[in-house]
Amino acid sequence: MSAAISTAYEPREVEERWYRTWLEQGVFRADPASPKPPYAIVIPPPNVTGILTLGHVLNNTMQDILARRARMLGREVLWLPGTDHAGIATQTVVERQLRKEKKTRHDLGRDEFVTQVWAWKEEHGGIIIRQLQRLGCSCDWSRERFTMDPAYSREVQSAFVELYRCGLIYRGKRMVNWCPVSLTALSDEEVIPTPNQGTLYVMRYEVVEEPGVYLAIATTRPETLMGDTAVAVNPKDPRYQRLIGRHCWRPFPRAAIPIIADDAIDPEFGTGVLKVTPAHDPVDFEIGQRHHLPTLDVFSPDATLNELAGPDFVGLDRFEARAKAVERLRELGLLVREEPYQNTVGYSERAGVPIEPRLSEQWFLRYPKVQECLEAVASGRIQFRPERWTKTFEHWIANIKDWCISRQLWWGHRIPVWYHRHEPQRLHVDVAPPSDPENWDQDPDVLDTWFSSWLWPFAAMDDEARRRFYPTTDLVTGPDIIFFWVARMIMAGLHFQGEIPFANVYFTGLIRDSQGRKMSKSLGNSPDPLELIAKYGADGLRFGLMRIAPHGQDIRFDEKQIEEGRNFANKLWNACRFRQMQGPLTGGFQPGQQLSPYTARILHQLEATVARVNRGYAEYLFTEVAQSIYDFFWSDFCDWYLEAAKNEINSTDPAIRQGALAAIDHVIGVVLRLLHPFMPHLTEELWHRLGFGTQTIQFATLDDLAAPMPVDPALVRFAGQVYDSVSIARNLRAEHHVPSNRKARMILKTDVDGDFAVLARLLNAEPLEVRPDYEGEPGVPVAITPVGQIFLPLVGLVDTGAERERLGKELAKVEAELETVHKKLANENFVQRAPAAVVAEHRQRAGAFLERLEQLRERVAAL
RNA sequence: GCACGGUUAGCUUAGCGGUAGAGCGACUGGUUUACACCCAGUAGGUCGGGGGUUCGAAUCCCUCACCGUGCACCA
Numbered sequence: 024m025s026a027a028i029s030t031a032y033e034p035r036e037v038e039e040r041w042y043r044t045w046l047e048q049g050v051f052r053a054d055p056a057s058p059k060p061p062y063a064i065v066i067p068p069p070n071v072t073g074i075l076t077l078g079h080v081l082n083n084t085m086q087d088i089l090a091r092r093a094r095m096l097g098r099e100v101l102w103l104p105g106t107d108h109a110g111i112a113t114q115t116v117v118e119r120q121l122r123k124e125k126k127t128r129h130d131l132g133r134d135e136f137v138t139q140v141w142a143w144k145e146e147h148g149g150i151i152i153r154q155l156q157r158l159g160c161s162c163d164w165s166r167e168r169f170t171m172d173p174a175y176s177r178e179v180q181s182a183f184v185e186l187y188r189c190g191l192i193y194r195g196k197r198m199v200n201w202c203p204v205s206l207t208a209l210s211d212e213e214v215i216p217t218p219n220q221g222t223l224y225v226m227r228y229e230v231v232e233e234p235g236v237y238l239a240i241a242t243t244r245p246e247t248l249m250g251d252t253a254v255a256v257n258p259k260d261p262r263y264q265r266l267i268g269r270h271c272w273r274p275f276p277r278a279a280i281p282i283i284a285d286d287a288i289d290p291e292f293g294t295g296v297l298k299v300t301p302a303h304d305p306v307d308f309e310i311g312q313r314h315h316l317p318t319l320d321v322f323s324p325d326a327t328l329n330e331l332a333g334p335d336f337v338g339l340d341r342f343e344a345r346a347k348a349v350e351r352l353r354e355l356g357l358l359v360r361e362e363p364y365q366n367t368v369g370y371s372e373r374a375g376v377p378i379e380p381r382l383s384e385q386w387f388l389r390y391p392k393v394q395e396c397l398e399a400v401a402s403g404r405i406q407f408r409p410e411r412w413t414k415t416f417e418h419w420i421a422n423i424k425d426w427c428i429s430r431q432l433w434w435g436h437r438i439p440v441w442y443h444r445h446e447p448q449r450l451h452v453d454v455a456p457p458s459d460p461e462n463w464d465q466d467p468d469v470l471d472t473w474f475s476s477w478l479w480p481f482a483a484m485d486d487e488a489r490r491r492f493y494p495t496t497d498l499v500t501g502p503d504i505i506f507f508w509v510a511r512m513i514m515a516g517l518h519f520q521g522e523i524p525f526a527n528v529y530f531t532g533l534i535r536d537s538q539g540r541k542m543s544k545s546l547g548n549s550p551d552p553l554e555l556i557a558k559y560g561a562d563g564l565r566f567g568l569m570r571i572a573p574h575g576q577d578i579r580f581d582e583k584q585i586e587e588g589r590n591f592a593n594k595l596w597n598a599c600r601f602r603q604m605q606g607p608l609t610g611g612f613q614p615g616q617q618l619s620p621y622t623a624r625i626l627h628q629l630e631a632t633v634a635r636v637n638r639g640y641a642e643y644l645f646t647e648v649a650q651s652i653y654d655f656f657w658s659d660f661c662d663w664y665l666e667a668a669k670n671e672i673n674s675t676d677p678a679i680r681q682g683a684l685a686a687i688d689h690v691i692g693v694v695l696r697l698l699h700p701f702m703p704h705l706t707e708e709l710w711h712r713l714g715f716g717t718q719t720i721q722f723a724t725l726d727d728l729a730a731p732m733p734v735d736p737a738l739v740r741f742a743g744q745v746y747d748s749v750s751i752a753r754n755l756r757a758e759h760h761v762p763s764n765r766k767a768r769m770i771l772k773t774d775v776d777g778d779f780a781v782l783a784r785l786l787n788a789e790p791l792e793v794r795p796d797y798e799g800e801p802g803v804p805v806a807i808t809p810v811g812q813i814f815l816p817l818v819g820l821v822d823t824g825a826e827r828e829r830l831g832k833e834l835a836k837v838e839a840e841l842e843t844v845h846k847k848l849a850n851e852n853f854v855q856r857a858p859a860a861v862v863a864e865h866r867q868r869a870g871a872f873l874e875r876l877e878q879l880r881e882r883v884a885a886l
Numbered sequence: 887g888c889a890c891g892g893u894u895a896g897c898u899u900a901g902c903g904g905u906a907g908a909g910c911g912a913c914u915g916g917u918u919u920a921c922a923c924c925c926a927g928u929a930g931g932u933c934g935g936g937g938g939u940u941c942g943a944a945u946c947c948c949u950c951a952c953c954g955u956g957c958a959c960c961a
Contacts, residue, residue, distance in 0.1 A: 031923065126938095185929095216957090223961080241961055255961095289961085297961050306961085366960045411890060415956060418889075422957080452946055502955085533955085563923095569900070570909090576891080577897065577954075592921045601920030650900075654908080665920080750927090757915070757927040763925095764918050787918065840905075848906095852941035861904055868905075 032596035034451070034560025034589075038704040042156060050719055051161045053101035053490040062098035063492035064090060065480050066162065067500045067508070068170065070109035070522050071144055072116050075154035077542060077580060078501065080552045081572060084565045084701075085645060088159050092640060093496075093723050094161075098292045101249040101492045102161060103483055105168035106149060108498045110472040111373045114434040117143050133433050142436050154553060159703045161559050161721075168483040170475045171436070176481035179475045180439045180454045182519065185438075187452050191389045198308045199427050201381035203326035203341075204374035208385050210471060211424065212507050214369040214378050223364035224349060225294060228254060228358050229281045238263070238271055238282070239359055241293025243354065243366060244303070246258045246344035248273065249332040250321040251280055253299040255310055258284035260295050274357055285310050290863060305380050326379050343381070386438060386468070387431040392517040397524050399513060408529045408643050412502055419506050426511075428471045435469030442466070466855040477511035480524035489699035495525045502530040512663060529643050532577040544578075555585055561590030563703035569701055570649040578830050584691070591653060593706050598661055599709045602687055605672060608714050609685040612731055613678065621667040621781060622686040623673065624729040624742035629690055633728045636697050640725075649701055656694050663746055664690075667781045686733075695720065730731045739779060748808035749785040755806040755815055756786070758829065763787060772797040773811025782810065799885050802826055805879045807833075827886050834879045841872040 045051060053063075069079060088419050090102040117140045118128055127135040152167065168175055185194045199208040208748055224245050227237035238254060256263040263282075270279040287310055288297050301311030302320040311318060321332040328336040335351075336344050352358040358711035369378045398421045399405045400413050407413045439461035441456065443449035451457045456465070475482075481493050494516065500509060509528060516524030534542055542549035555564050565586025571576050619628070622636060634656040664686075671683035692715055699706040699720050710720040752769070763769050769788035771779060774795060776861060783791035797814065802823040804815045841862050844865055846852050854862055 032921095135959065158948095216960090222910050243961070289959095293961055295961095299961095305961085364960095368960090409891095414890065505956095535954095560922095581898065581910085584898070586923075587909065590921095593921065593923045597921035597924085599920085604920070646900090650908085657948070661921085662925080666925095753926060754928085760915075761914055762926095766918090843905080847942080850941060854941085856941050857904075864904085 027652050029598070032560075032593045032705070034592065035557070035560060036702065037708045038157075040161065041704045042159060043705050044277050045161070045719070045721075046164070050164075050721055051102070051163050052165055053163045053488070053492065054099060055102075055487045057099040059097055059099035061101065061492050061496075062093035063101040063103065063495035064089070064497045064499070065103045065495055066105060067498075067504070068105045068107040068168075068476065068479060068483075069151045070112050071106040071148040071151075071169065072109055072113050073151045074157070075151055075552045076549055077552055077568070078531075079151070079155070080158060081534060081568055081578070082499045082501065083155055083158060083160050084568060085572075086497075087158075087565075087703070088569070088645060088700040089497050089499070091703060091721060092160050094721050094725060095696065095699065097724075099491075100161075101163055101166075101488065101495075103166055103168070103488075103492075104155070104160070104162035104164060105170070105478060105479075105483055106152065106154070107434065107472060108144075108169065108171040110432050110469060111207070112428055112539065113140060113144070114308070114432050115373065115558065117434075125558070128433060136433050140823040147803050157553065157556060157561060158802050159565070161703070166484075166488070170472070170479075170521075174485075175313070175475070175482055175549065176436055177454060178478055179436045179470065182478055182482075182515070183439055183474070184452055184454055186388060186391065187822065189391070189542075192386060192390070194229045194386050196382060196384045196804055197387070197427075198380050198382055199385055200307045200369065200371075200378045201324070201383070202371040202374050202376070202378050203324065203433070204371065204376050206324050208381075208427050208429060209371060209378065210427050210473070212473075213372045215372050216367045219366055219368040219371045219377075221364050221366060221368075222361050223293065224352075224361050225359040227359055228271040228273065228298075228353050228357070230266060230282075232273055233269070238266070238296050239294040240296045242298055243364060244754050245348040246328070246336075246341050247300045247303045247321065248298060248320040248348060249276060249328070249336065250300045250302050251298045252301060252311065252316045253314065254282050254318055255285045255288050255297045255299050256282065256295060257286065257288040257290045260288075260290040262290075267540065275335075275351060276353055283314050283316075285313065297819075302382055302439065303380055303395060304458050308380070320382060322379065322381070326383075331395070339852075345467065359603070385427050386440075386466075387425040388428050388474075389425050390423055390511075390512045390514055393420060395517050396420065396510065396513045399517070400789070401692065404527065405523050408527060412505060412528075412530050415502070416505055416510060419510060426471075428474045429466075430471055431467075432469050436475055438468050438470060439464040440466040473507055473511060476508055477515045478519070480512055480516060481520050489520075493520060493524070494522050494603060495589065497527045497529060499529045499531065501533065503533070505530070527643070532572060534578045536580060550580070550582065559585050559589035560592060560705075563592045563704045565681045566591055566649060566701050570653060571644055591657065592702060594657055594661060595694075595702075595705060595709070597680040598656070598665065599691060599713055600699065601665065602684075602691060603713060605684055605687075608688050609681060611688070612685045613681060614677070616682050616685070616732070618682065618686075618732070619668075619679075620738040620742035620745070622663060622671075622682060623734045623738035625660060625664040625686060625690060626860065627734050627736075627739045628655060628731075629693060630730050632659075633693065633697070648697075652694060652697055652701075660690055660694075666744075666785060667742075670780050670784055678810075688734075689731055696723050696725060696728070699723075702808040730752055744809040745782050745785075746780075748782060748806075751806045751808045752786050752788075752813045752815075755804055755813065759804055759815060759817060761815070761817075768792070768816055770794055770797050770814040770816065771811050772799075772814065775810050777810070779810070784815075799882065801886055804829070805882050807875050807882075812878060823886050827883060830879055830883050830886075834876070834883065837872055837876050837879065841869065841876060844869045845874065 034570045040193050064842050086102060090100050121127060183192065200214045202209055221243050222243055223243055225239055225241050227239045229753060230236040230238060237625050240254065255272055266282050267284045269282050271278050271282055299307045299316065301308045301318040319331060322327055323329045326341045330337050339464060349358065368375065371378050390540060399418055400407060411506045439452060439454055441451040444462050444464060452464060458465045480495055483487055484493060512524050516522060538541060564585050567585035572586045612823050632651050635651040636648050640649060668683040671679050674680050695706045695710050707720050710716060716723060766787055766789035768790055769786060770792045772794060779791060779793055799814060848865055848869060
């Protein structure tokens with residue numbers, strides 16, 4: 024027998040010890056040479072600047088469950104980990120640090136700045152990797168990748184070159200989303216539309232040809248009026264038709280600008296007149312293109328106004344300029360009115376400020392394999408879970424626009440394009456720099472971080488792994504990056520590998536706080552997972568979270584639920600501790616072993632649980648799996664079976680004792696294996712302590728989970744009747760204030776021929792007299808149960824009135840239930856149309872109710 | 887405006903066509919030799935409103951309301 028187990032489970036030491044052991048033994052390593060069928064999953068690489076959030080805990084726990092389950096099912100598992108260089112996020116972190124020293128990245132220069140980011144990454148990056156390890160993640164850390172590793176960078180650059188050569192990547196001057204804080208272009212996906220309470224200003228421009236006649240124009244952005252190069256109306260708008268082709272005065276800088284007609288103008292909105300600022304609004308830009316209007320960019324890259332805005336505005340921030348423009352309009356008598364106005368403004372995802380539409384030269388990608396990508400998901404070759412996300416996905420694909428992939432940052436993959444110094448038309452586009460670098464300038468921009476992430480499922484693998492493990496099996500991620508990442512990975516996989524990158528995508532829910540709000544740094548409502556691990560253990564956190572993470576549904580987080588996970592770990596610990604106190608494992612049932620009804624029942628319930636668990640895994644219903652095991656183990660096994668089995672365990676007959684212990688061993692052995700993916704450390708510890716094996720439980724087979732011997736349904740039924748009777752009679756005791764620990768004399772009147780020692784034990788009845796002919800005595804409380812009438816004779820505590828009342832209440836209840844069933848059976852439609860089995864079940868119930876009713880009436884009469 | 891989710895006991899939720907179930911919380915009783923991170927018991931629900939289909943609806947259909955998410959519009 025191994026060392027004694029302490030009374031409360033203390034996870035910390037166990038978890039750290041086992042994780043260390045697993046690493047030492049290399050059990051997470053994927054062997055491409057293995058003959059086992061492969062299973063692969065790539066981690067959604069967290070930002071290298073990141074620290075673990077509950078969201079990470081949720082999706083990495085799910086991945087770990089899938090990986091560990093696959094190992095137990097005999098697959099060669101590759102769970103490939105890594106981190107993402109996270110262009111803007113990481114650059115911002117280091118710039119913030121520089122700001123404390125009153126420096127900007129320009130003070131350092133590009134090379135020095137990038138060196139500093141690398142230094143920062145070496146020192147602080149990858150914290151999240153250690154945190155994932157603390158959570159128990161079984162990644163193959165020997166293959167950890169970073170998206171800026173040299174090998175990975177080469178993949179990114181050759182992807183660019185290849186797409187450029189296919190003609191899918193092009194450079195163009197376009198209206199892009201510009202972040203005035205990060206000073207870079209952003210993709211549409213990085214812009215968050217945010218409701219904004221602003222003001223709609225109505226101003227008026229005087230018509231040049233008709234002094235004294237004014238056009239009223241509504242705008243939310245008066246600070247851009249200096250860039251107006253036209254005013255537009257709808258050609259069908261009768262109010263303004265006669266003015267089309269004339270001009271009006273832009274007040275400052277004062278200039279005559281044409282009044283044009285364009286279908287894009289909605290006559291219903293505002294005054295039906297639009298000021299056209301082609302340099303600062305995408306719609307205006309298009310109008311400008313159509314009408315060949317000049318483009319007047321009055322903003323600097325940081326969204327302060329430039330000299331074109333006029334001397335009064337130069338250098339002002341866009342919001343200061345807005346106030347000043349309004350003031351100026353008012354002075355000039357050109358401001359008609361202001362009204363509060365709610366609109367939606369695009370904010371930069373990273374910097375949190377309104378983006379500025381800006382005309383600039385950028386690199387764009389026309390997505391490859393769009394149709395194939397759509398079909399892969401629509402056909403189910405890639406299966407989304409929950410399936411409803413396919414619709415969201417299809418909608419995005421249908422409206423797909425070219426992807427702006429260049430970023431004006433320093434941290435990232437430099438665009439592999441060189442411009443010839445003397446022949447501006449000549450480009451060198453290649454992974455390798457030109458052989459005469461002195462004649463070339465490399466494009467200063469870097470690629471969007473997602474342009475590297477979209478290659479992750481294959482680019483993170485070496486050739487050998489790729490041959491063996493690509494395409495991968497499952498992907499677990501959040502639906503918030505379905506466009507950023509999932510859709511693009513499918514296209515990249517199809518284009519570069521000719522094969523989908525994964526077969527299943529599981530979209531997790533979002534974790535919210537107890538008030539349903541998103542977790543966010545600013546609200547301070549995101550608990551630190553490491554503190555939760557310290558308090559409840561990694562296994563407790565994992566299990567608690569899994570039990571409340573419904574299928575792709577948002578999760579309301581409450582620490583209580585993690586506490587329950589910890590409690591369950593403790594329950595498992597103590598049940599095993601109890602078993603260990605009974606001596607070493609039995610090694611299974613003896614040939615010809617007689618099963619008690621209770622043992623038959625628990626084996627039967629275990630089988631049902633295994634079936635539920637298998638079904639749950641097949642459908643990725645993690646909550647269902649966790650809940651099934653929880654219910655079975657805590658309720659069926661601990662509360663009922665172990666208590667009932669104590670009679671057998673304490674039996675003087677070694678065969679009886681042996682039988683119960685064999686059943687316990689079987690149940691615990693199965694439960695530990697079923698539970699291992701959820702609670703890896705604890706199950707491993709108990710597996711070894713109890714002596715189920717000397718090898719890690721991670722590779723324990725799942726082939727022998729079935730009941731080791733056939734089970735007689737009659738025994739199962741009898742045990743169920745005893746348990747039901749126990750509940751009813753315990754209630755009787757409680758109602759009569761007999762403390763549960765007090766041994767009480769009880770009388771069982773029954774025709775059933777059976778052993779009632781377990782009934783006596785569970786009722787704490789001592790003695791339990793079995794008297795088939797007992798007729799009761801006036802005032803003796805009684806419970807009508809499936810195995811007979813149970814009397815509770817109370818010395819000196821007989822209150823006939825109270826007992827009559829209690830029985831009366833129960834009588835009423837049973838009568839009501841009987842009536843419901845009778846009504847149904849009296850309905851000819853029901854009897855004829857309902858399935859025969861349902862009708863039969865109702866008849867049976869009616870019979871049972873009737874019998875109980877008669878017994879109750881008899882008891883009332885006897886009072 | 888369009889689409890997709892959600893609305894079940896005080897809280898978190900399961901059930902998705904045949905007697906509404908769990909955990910937490912509340913209340914009562916318990917030092918029953920595995921566990922107080924526990925055990926036993928009790929109370930608490932017209933399953934968001936309305937309509938329909940069906941012998942039968944929390945469950946299917948329609949409709950409304952509210953909450954959430956995505957997309958579009960946003961002068």
